[in-house]
Amino acid sequence: MLSQQSENEIDLEIAKYPAEQKQAAVMAALAIAQREKGWLDEETLDYVARRLEIPAIRVAEVATFYSMYDLEPVGRHKISLCTNISCMLRGSEDIKKYLEDKLSIKPGQTTSDGKFTLKEVECLAACCGAPMMQVDDDYHENLTPQRVDEILDAME
Amino acid sequence: MPTIEIDGKALDVEKGKMIIEAADAAGIYIPRFCYHEKLSIAANCRMCLVEVEKAPKPLPACATPVVDGMKVFTSSPLAVEAQKGTMEFLLINHPLDCPVCDQGGECPLQDQALGYGKDISRFAEKKRAVDDKDIGPLIETEMTRCIHCTRCVRFGQEVAGIMELGMTGRGEHSEIGTFLGHSVDSELSGNMVDLCPVGALTNKPYRFSARVWELADHAGISPHDCVGANTNIQSVRGRVKRILPRDNESVNQCWLSDRDRYSFEALNSPERLSRPMVRRDGQWREADWETALHQAVSGITGVIENHGADRIGALAAPTSTLEEFYLLQKLMRAMGCHNVDHRLRQQDFRDDDESIMRPWLGCRIEDLGRARAILLVGSNIRKDQPLLGLRVRDAARGGAKIMAINAMDYDFHFDVAHRIIAAASDLPGRLAAVVHAAHEGSEVPSDVAAWAEEAEFEDAAAIASALKDAGEDAVVVLGNAAASHADASVLKSMAQALAQQTGASWGCPSEGNGAAAWVAGCVPHRAVHARPATGAEKPVSNAMEMIDRPLKSYILLNVEPTLDCADGQAAKQAMEGADCVVALTVFDIRDNVDADVMLPVAPYSETSGSYVNCEGRLQSVTGAVAPLGEARPAWKVLRVLGNLLDAEGFDYVTSEDVKNEVAWSQMPILDESPRCGVPAPNARRRPAGALVRIADVPLYRVDALVRRAVSLQLTADNQPAMAQLCAEEAQRVGVEEGDRVSVAGAAAEVSLPVRINDSVPTGSVYIPSAWQATVPLGNSTFVKVSKA
Ligand code: SF4
Ligand code: FES
Ligand code: FES
Numbered sequence: 013m014l015s016q017q018s019e020n021e022i023d024l025e026i027a028k029y030p031a032e033q034k035q036a037a038v039m040a041a042l043a044i045a046q047r048e049k050g051w052l053d054e055e056t057l058d059y060v061a062r063r064l065e066i067p068a069i070r071v072a073e074v075a076t077f078y079s080m081y082d083l084e085p086v087g088r089h090k091i092s093l094c095t096n097i098s099c100m101l102r103g104s105e106d107i108k109k110y111l112e113d114k115l116s117i118k119p120g121q122t123t124s125d126g127k128f129t130l131k132e133v134e135c136l137a138a139c140c141g142a143p144m145m146q147v148d149d150d151y152h153e154n155l156t157p158q159r160v161d162e163i164l165d166a167m168e
Numbered sequence: 169m170p171t172i173e174i175d176g177k178a179l180d181v182e183k184g185k186m187i188i189e190a191a192d193a194a195g196i197y198i199p200r201f202c203y204h205e206k207l208s209i210a211a212n213c214r215m216c217l218v219e220v221e222k223a224p225k226p227l228p229a230c231a232t233p234v235v236d237g238m239k240v241f242t243s244s245p246l247a248v249e250a251q252k253g254t255m256e257f258l259l260i261n262h263p264l265d266c267p268v269c270d271q272g273g274e275c276p277l278q279d280q281a282l283g284y285g286k287d288i289s290r291f292a293e294k295k296r297a298v299d300d301k302d303i304g305p306l307i308e309t310e311m312t313r314c315i316h317c318t319r320c321v322r323f324g325q326e327v328a329g330i331m332e333l334g335m336t337g338r339g340e341h342s343e344i345g346t347f348l349g350h351s352v353d354s355e356l357s358g359n360m361v362d363l364c365p366v367g368a369l370t371n372k373p374y375r376f377s378a379r380v381w382e383l384a385d386h387a388g389i390s391p392h393d394c395v396g397a398n399t400n401i402q403s404v405r406g407r408v409k410r411i412l413p414r415d416n417e418s419v420n421q422c423w424l425s426d427r428d429r430y431s432f433e434a435l436n437s438p439e440r441l442s443r444p445m446v447r448r449d450g451q452w453r454e455a456d457w458e459t460a461l462h463q464a465v466s467g468i469t470g471v472i473e474n475h476g477a478d479r480i481g482a483l484a485a486p487t488s489t490l491e492e493f494y495l496l497q498k499l500m501r502a503m504g505c506h507n508v509d510h511r512l513r514q515q516d517f518r519d520d521d522e523s524i525m526r527p528w529l530g531c532r533i534e535d536l537g538r539a540r541a542i543l544l545v546g547s548n549i550r551k552d553q554p555l556l557g558l559r560v561r562d563a564a565r566g567g568a569k570i571m572a573i574n575a576m577d578y579d580f581h582f583d584v585a586h587r588i589i590a591a592a593s594d595l596p597g598r599l600a601a602v603v604h605a606a607h608e609g610s611e612v613p614s615d616v617a618a619w620a621e622e623a624e625f626e627d628a629a630a631i632a633s634a635l636k637d638a639g640e641d642a643v644v645v646l647g648n649a650a651a652s653h654a655d656a657s658v659l660k661s662m663a664q665a666l667a668q669q670t671g672a673s674w675g676c677p678s679e680g681n682g683a684a685a686w687v688a689g690c691v692p693h694r695a696v697h698a699r700p701a702t703g704a705e706k707p708v709s710n711a712m713e714m715i716d717r718p719l720k721s722y723i724l725l726n727v728e729p730t731l732d733c734a735d736g737q738a739a740k741q742a743m744e745g746a747d748c749v750v751a752l753t754v755f756d757i758r759d760n761v762d763a764d765v766m767l768p769v770a771p772y773s774e775t776s777g778s779y780v781n782c783e784g785r786l787q788s789v790t791g792a793v794a795p796l797g798e799a800r801p802a803w804k805v806l807r808v809l810g811n812l813l814d815a816e817g818f819d820y821v822t823s824e825d826v827k828n829e830v831a832w833s834q835m836p837i838l839d840e841s842p843r844c845g846v847p848a849p850n851a852r853r854r855p856a857g858a859l860v861r862i863a864d865v866p867l868y869r870v871d872a873l874v875r876r877a878v879s880l881q882l883t884a885d886n887q888p889a890m891a892q893l894c895a896e897e898a899q900r901v902g903v904e905e906g907d908r909v910s911v912a913g914a915a916a917e918v919s920l921p922v923r924i925n926d927s928v929p930t931g932s933v934y935i936p937s938a939w940q941a942t943v944p945l946g947n948s949t950f951v952k953v954s955k956a
Contacts, residue, residue: 054348057347058347067330067331067332067334067347068347068348069331069332069333069334069336069345069346069347070331070334072334072336072347073334073335073336076336076337076338076341077336077337077338078338079338134338134339
């Protein structure tokens with residue numbers, strides 16, 4: 013299912029917790045699996061569940077809770093736009109509209125060239141710079157349509 | 169003990185209790201959704217917010233422990249404002265579909281919205297909608313209504329022991345569902361319907377068939393297993409619409425198994441018999457009661473005159489009431505015949521003469537949940553008696569060691585500390601090995617030694633010492649597979665020896681209401697209260713012998729011999745060969761049973777009667793609704809049969825009179841009779857190339873009622889008859905999942921689909937009983953399996 017390296021890493025995570033608390037490694041195990049596979053399909057979720065001896069639905073709960081886990085294939089760059097309350101009050105709905113128009117996709121979709129995936133996410137703890145989005149590993153705050161253009165147009 | 173004040177009322181409260189518990193105990197109302205006394209605290213609905221003196225914000229009463237001197241206000245302006253605010257948020261996404269919602273009228277959200285809701289919504293944004301899930305035949309979903317209290321999720325995780333529902337997504341996108349849309353298969357799933365405080369999870373078979381305010385409540389007892397679960401039978405205009413649990417902390421707590429809850433569908437089955445039927449010249453026709461009773465009586469008396477009274481026999485379903493059992497045996501004995509029995513699936517009666525009656529659990533149901541060690545022998549307790557399974561799970565969660573000696577590695581919802589999985593035919597030897605180990609140096613009785621001889625001792629010592637460690641808090645429970653085992657008397661004797669040696673208690677609960685049958689003397693060799701039956705010294709026939717040495721006439725009380733008897737094939741032939749078969753039956757069974765007269769009798773919902781559960785608790789109820797059509801309570805039919813046969817003392821006016829005559833109300837006397845030594849194992853070797861058959865009765869095939877409960881029949885637990893083999897054995901036979909095999913028993917051969925099931929040990933095959941497809945195999949212990 014996973015490469016030996018990923019398996020070893022998962023073992024390492026499991027070893028951090030008491031033997032009967034294997035489930036504590038679920039977030040790390042999912043992250044490791046996602047890094048290798050690009051996204052988490054149902055088979056992978058089920059595998060992680062069996063690996064940690066917990067019900068599959070338990071893994072699904074975690075995987076669907078955090079927007080950092082991708083349950084569908086994603087493009088080369090993942091845009092996570094916060095639309096939670098602070099960002100909403102500061103205009104994230106307009107930014108969302110702008111992104112949708114610019115990329116011709118809705119949240120949850122990927123551009124036809126496979127370059128961008130747009131995700132609508134909950135608070136990313138950068139409220140002070142609302143509205144904000146995360147592109148891949150970077151946070152971008154105080155967004156305006158113009159800033160969005162600058163950020164996205166600079167991407168490969 | 170902290171003293172607190174709630175709404176000005178001073179209360180002494182145990183340390184560690186939450187405010188809501190203290191308030192509940194004092195009868196002070198606090199609104200709530202997610203809190204449930206039998207579940208862990210989630211504190212996610214926030215409906216229980218109350219004001220606490222010196223706390224800056226309202227606090228959730230369900231998750232705030234009491235502190236000495238605490239002053240709580242449940243309906244101060246601050247508390248009420250918080251509760252109203254919570255309600256407003258809850259209603260943001262909740263649809264306003266109460267008029268078409270089955271929960272309407274019994275909905276905590278509806279009720280509390282009346283108390284705390286506004287009459288208009290200020291929420292102008294889009295409401296969310298959630299796709300409904302198909303989670304099986306028993307629970308209907310309407311997921312837009314869900315308020316995410318997670319009661320259903322916690323029930324699965326904590327009580328039922330299998331987490332099937334979970335909450336995926338986050339915030340506004342949260343949804344309750346199963347992994348990949350699987351069905352919810354727990355044998356206790358219906359309780360989630362009761363727990364759900366809104367109409368998100370509702371009773372599927374009951375759906376849209378009544379409004380709660382039309383329903384009449386009636387106390388009932390579930391007859392399907394030995395628990396005697398307390399039910400509330402709800403009906404509208406004489407028709408049972410659904411069954412709910414009735415709280416009884418000592419018996420079923422607030423739960424019901426799905427079998428108890430959903431068997432009601434059979435009560436309204438089109439297969440119900442509503443008029444007496446008689447067969448003349450091979451033709452069935454409806455008859456009035458007089459004609460039918462006359463034909464029944466003349467048939468029976470004819471047999472007695474021509475062949476003698478010992479050529480008739482009576483078989484009663486274990487689900488019958490105490491009064492029915494009593495009158496049936498009284499009727500038979502009045503005719504000079506002791507052939508009466510309810511132990512339809514039992515095969516080994518060798519201990520009948522010596523042993524005391526022991527159809528009990530061996531301890532109280534509550535004690536089972538508190539035991540420190542439990543040994544299950546031949547028991548799939550989780551499926552066979554789901555509510556006892558819950559108690560075992562409770563015990564396990566309390567740290568008890570649960571151990572099992574089984575023919576199959578059942579999928580339990582508790583951890584098993586030691587397990588011995590062996591071929592069904594080897595179970596007595598394996599149990600004997602544990603007894604042997606328990607003797608530790610002291611002299612081992614010779615019969616124990618003989619049986620233990622060849623058994624492996626692996627794990628035996630560990631089991632014996634775990635039982636000893638727990639002493640009086642240990643229980644040895646023989647399950648359904650043990651009671652119907654070909655060497656059941658050996659298993660019982662060994663269990664008793666083990667109990668004596670370790671200080672544990674032991675029991676072998678009977679199926680259904682079987683304990684009442686013993687009390688009522690519905691066994692050939694014992695009278696009421698298990699006293700020796702006068703006149704039964706002459707040869708009498710037990711249930712097995714009545715089939716093996718066919719009689720000329722049978723009286724059946726809700727029995728379908730083909731499916732209910734240990735050897736269905738022989739039972740079928742016995743009925744076919746009899747001159748007169750009188751069936752007192754809830755259903756039209758002409759296709760299953762070669763009967764001559766069918767007398768329609770009332771099922772559990774339509775008759776008064778008493779039940780004795782596996783802890784000896786006597787529970788009496790009256791009929792919830794009138795009998796269907798011309799059906800009559802069986803006790804009345806038996807009374808009239810008594811009158812027609814000129815039997816003495818059959819002039820009861822009520823079923824109470826019958827019960828009073830049985831005069832039994834105490835807990836059972838569990839005095840031990842001396843253990844009966846058992847004969848040495850006869851060399852019943854497995855023929856070369858044969859597999860040992862596991863013949864368990866699946867939980868939704870146990871009696872005529874559940875077999876006709878259509879929704880239960882559709883559940884995942886009700887897999888149609890298959891030959892289940894482990895992968896290794898399947899490979900040996902040369903088959904894969906889905907292939908067909910031909911299975912040859914002693915007398916016949918059947919063809920069955922294969923299912924790979926690695927909980928079946930090598931050398932065994934699981935072929936369930938109580939399916940027409942497996943009847944021709946009879947009760948063969950060994951079968952030959954080959955690729956079809
Ligand atoms: S389905 Fe019912 S019980 Fe389950 S979380 Fe939703 S409201 Fe609560
Ligand atoms: S609300 Fe957007 S970052 Fe907190
Ligand atoms: S009942 Fe206390 S938060 Fe739900």
